[in-house]
Amino acid sequence: MKYMNVNTASGKWGVSERSVRNYCSEGKIPGAILDGKTWKIPADAKKPVRKQRTGKTAKNLLTRLKLEKESEISGGIYHKVQIELTYNSNHMEGSRLTHEQTRYIFETNTIGIHDGTLNVDDIVETSNHFRCIDFVIDSANYQLNESFIKQLHAILKTGTSDSRKAWFAIGSYKRFENEVDGKPTTRPTDVPKEIKQLLRTYHQNKTKTLQDIIAFHYSFEIIHPFQDGNGRIGRLIMFKECLRNGITPFIIDDNLKEFYYRGLNKWKKEPGYLIDTCLTAQDCFKKYMDYFGIEYIL
Numbered sequence: 286m287k288y289m290n291v292n293t294a295s296g297k298w299g300v301s302e303r304s305v306r307n308y309c310s311e312g313k314i315p316g317a318i319l320d321g322k323t324w325k326i327p328a329d330a331k332k333p334v335r336k337q338r339t340g341k342t343a344k345n346l347l348t349r350l351k352l353e354k355e356s357e358i359s360g361g362i363y364h365k366v367q368i369e370l371t372y373n374s375n376h377m378e379g380s381r382l383t384h385e386q387t388r389y390i391f392e393t394n395t396i397g398i399h400d401g402t403l404n405v406d407d408i409v410e411t412s413n414h415f416r417c418i419d420f421v422i423d424s425a426n427y428q429l430n431e432s433f434i435k436q437l438h439a440i441l442k443t444g445t446s447d448s449r450k451a452w453f454a455i456g457s458y459k460r461f462e463n464e465v466d467g468k469p470t471t472r473p474t475d476v477p478k479e480i481k482q483l484l485r486t487y488h489q490n491k492t493k494t495l496q497d498i499i500a501f502h503y504s505f506e507i508i509h510p511f512q513d514g515n516g517r518i519g520r521l522i523m524f525k526e527c528l529r530n531g532i533t534p535f536i537i538d539d540n541l542k543e544f545y546y547r548g549l550n551k552w553k554k555e556p557g558y559l560i561d562t563c564l565t566a567q568d569c570f571k572k573y574m575d576y577f578g579i580e581y582i583l
Contacts, residue, residue: 286316286327286328287327287328287329288325288326288327288328289325289326289327289328289330290323290324290325290326291305291306291309291323291324291326293326294326294330297332298332300332300357300359301359301392301393301394302393302394302395303391303392303393303394304357304359305324305326306324306394307357308333309324309326313333314326314327314330314333315327315330316330317330342578344578344579344580345579345580346362346528346533346534346574346579346581347422347425347426347528349361349362349363349577349579350362350363350366350422350528351422351423354419354422359392361577362573362574362577362579363422364391365573365577366418366536367391367415367418368384368387368388368391369536369538370414370418370520370521370524370536371387371391371411371414371415371418372384372387372388373536373537373538373539374414374516374517374520374521374536374537375387375407375410375411375414375517376539377516377537377539377542377545378514378516378517380404380407380410380411381403381404381407382403382407382408382411386403387411390408390411390412390415391415396408405446406445406446406447409444409445410441410442410445413440413441413442413443413444413445414441414517416440417437417440417441417517417521418521418524420436420437420440421437421521421524421525421528422528424525425525425528425529426529427529428488429484429487429488429522429525429526429529430484431480431481431484434480434510434518434522435456435457435458436456437518437521437522438455438456438457438511438514438518439455439456441514441517441518442455442456442513442514443455447512447513453512453513454511454512458473458476458477458480458510458511459473459476459509459510459511459512460473460512461473461512463509463512465506465509466550470507470508470509471507471508471509471510476508476510479508480508480510483501483504483505483508487501492530493526493529493530493532494532495527495532495560495563495564495567496556496560498523498526498527498530498532499523499556499559499560499563500556501522501523501526502519502520502522502523503549503552503559505518505519505522506519506549520537523535524536531582532582533567533570533571533574533581533582534567534570535563535566535567535569535570536566536569536570537562537563537566538566538569541562541565541566544558544562544565545559545562545563548560548561548562548563
């Protein structure tokens with residue numbers, strides 16, 4: 286039997302190499318075999334038929350995200366969220382991957398190196414962040430709880446150099462004290478108690494406002510429950526809670542980074558500063574929704 290590789294199948298079927306690998310791993314291509322780390326696909330194999338959608342295109346953001354994720358639709362709002370949220374959130378924490386490299390990793394599941402070197406952790410955490418967003422979308426309708434928060438951290442940090450350190454807790458709260466901008470955060474022994482109290486307070490009102498979500502974020506970052514990854518986990522939680530509560534979400538991009546950090550620092554005295562920054566980011570996200578024909582609440 287003659288075989289073709291993933292690259293050939295990708296060009297023949299007009300889909301990304303990532304999609305072809307997913308077809309293979311999910312058993313959607315009869316006769317496809319894994320030879321070492323390379324998929325061998327029968328040369329006469331047909332492109333798997335995706336489930337047909339019925340009715341009109343969903344206008345609700347969460348519904349559209351789930352649909353595009355499950356159907357592996359490229360170039361839609363799901364594709365946009367994955368790249369923009371991952372690039373900007375990781376970049377804020379020091380990742381040196383460019384926007385183009387982030388997009389390339391998502392679309393092809395490969396790494397394009399043109400010059401210089403890349404940090405392995407930057408690559409691993411980028412790939413992991415894509416999975417975090419999928420987890421957020423799949424779990425959006427569930428009430429926020431400790432289990433979700435810890436699992437999100439485990440997804441983000443799995444396979445990183447931190448995960449190989451005996452003292453670093455993957456998917457668990459920090460074991461050592463840490464600071465943010467020279468300011469102390471909650472002691473490790475007090476983290477479980479404070480997170481539980483934060484969640485109890487947050488869930489007192491069934492209906493959440495944007496300000497409730499931002500206030501939770503501030504308190505979460507002050508506690509700083511994990512040894513590393515707190516900022517990204519906190520921003521993913523905000524995205525999830527906006528989806529759950531029918532609030533237009535937002536992505537803090539590079540242009541707003543300094544305003545965002547200043548807003549966190551001044552929250553106690555001037556909460557409006559961080560709220561205004563998030564509203565500005567929300568206005569940017571509304572432009573994405575307008576483009577893709579998705580409705581939002583004004």
